[in-house]
Amino acid sequence: MTESSFLDAPVTAGIIERRADGYALVFDRPFDVPPAHVWDVLTDPDKVARWLGTVEPGWHLGKEYRLDMGSTKITGTVLQMTPGLSLQFTWEDPLGDESVLDWQVLETRGGSLLQFRTFEDTADFLAEGAAGWQGILDAFDAVAAGRDPVGASMEQWQDLRDAYAEEFGVSPTMGHVDAEGIVFERWYAADAGEAGTAVDRAASDLGLGGEASIEITDDAGRARVLVRQPAGGGNGGSEEVSGLLAVWHQALDAAGDHLAGNPWHPSSRRLAALKTFYGSGNL
Template sequence: MTTLTPDADKVVPTGRIERVDGDYVLAFDLQLDYPRSYIWSLLTERGKVAKWLGNLLDDWALGHPYELDLGSGSASGTVLQYNPPLSLQITWEDELGDESVIEWRVLESAGGTLLQFRARTESSDFLTEGSAGWQTILEGLEAVAAGRTPDNSTDRWTPLREAYAREYSLSPSMGTVRKESGHTSVHFDRLLDADRDTVWQALTDPAKFSRWLAPGKLQLQVGGVIKLDFPDFTLEGDVSYVLGDQALEYSWSSPEVQESSVHWLLSPAGSKTLLQLSHTLRSPGRTDVLLGKWHDRLDALAVLLAGGEVHPSAHRLDALAKFYRRVFGTGAPGNRSS
């Protein structure tokens, strides 16, 4: 379904993604050979929480807000349940404003403790990423319980994300930065709930791409012209590659990058379509802004294909750019993604 990294077949999802009353629920059940009181202390004592999750700025308290410094981000919310030593339930709002409900249940089982984790959300946005993230976090909790230091390397996160996407036929949400033929490239894989012809029309028919990308025109032939009228600039480029209803490439110049090209590739995935977008930079550019804008526009494409109405949000776009800036840097010369 997705283009797999070399280690993607070496990781196994230990969580389950279920549908419950229209919501998505990520579930983990961990059998731990330690007393329930000890596992409860790992969930609730701030010094211990800091070893596997993040710095809790104040103690959990029923009905009270909390803040977590995750080191590579932050989360906040409200404590919904606090029942020692049985259950802790919180709302979890991340830096993008996405919210879920997180619950830990701590049960005596087989001479040790069964730790149940549930994360419930309405949307599949960042679901594969979140599943991979929570699996590594809970592995860190297991390490701390055993007196070990958690492995905080990110090597397993990408193959885990792909493994969850493959196992549950879900689309990754997050873009990445790659090197392709010596050039920096912004890349997205999106699994879209439409057949390839429908997605191709959305990419190439001006009446359709004006609803999710920008008004404009496209001459669908090599040497043809593409023009897109964005609110802050007008793109005028040349089509360099067309392959049936599968692939399209054209040049791109915008405030974020002067010389670049955008390549679209569509592949059937059962009744769905895998869309792969590569935006290759041939001059210095702002990868954080490009990642945020393409993320936002691909979300809009998915909404359109699902029959919904696209409602642009400047706040969401700004939050996405800040998120990608934290993860990848700006992409400008001298920054780590350049």
């Protein structure tokens, strides 16, 4: 898969695997260059800055790192590092969620193979993450080939996210803004009636729903929930819109817990993190 995957019809290059303890996102990228070159692109801070972000102080075994991706700041710890072969580190995002990223560089007859795996406890942001990592690995490909990476538009990223969601049956998580206001789509393992009751309950608990249009359809035993609500300004970075996105995000999370029979309590810390997330250019 190359950068053209974003510029043409969306084609998934990764695999979302269901595991007993969660999920794994899997990418394998072949290269016609020696493994040492791929390892250099993976670990040299100047090259990492071109395809991922500014990492300080770099990847060092047992040490913490800070990664500046522009609108997103990541922290973590390097868990394992075998020079030329493998790299593994934790990845803590702005919402406080932590996952483990695993990179392997293998020698092949034609050159080398980069294997990337990220392990997640839940499916939250998994479709979004798959689309995001595909774009990042496209940028890696470009840097490895001596080219400048080409980014994708938000619309192209959303199309690819939706392709991952449909192919692997994983619900989208993030909301976004269009010309009419905010939009969320969530899928629940329930019928439409049960999902409607859960969404109404969660929205009512958080003071939402008066101006929202909520459409729920059955899809082979799965409820698809589409929420639309007008939002002043039409800008995902505005305080009003980012706040509304954050509250609806939390309400739809709560609906999922209600349907699963899990206790749910509003978290002011999570709500503040979501508001910052939606207000910092992540749309």
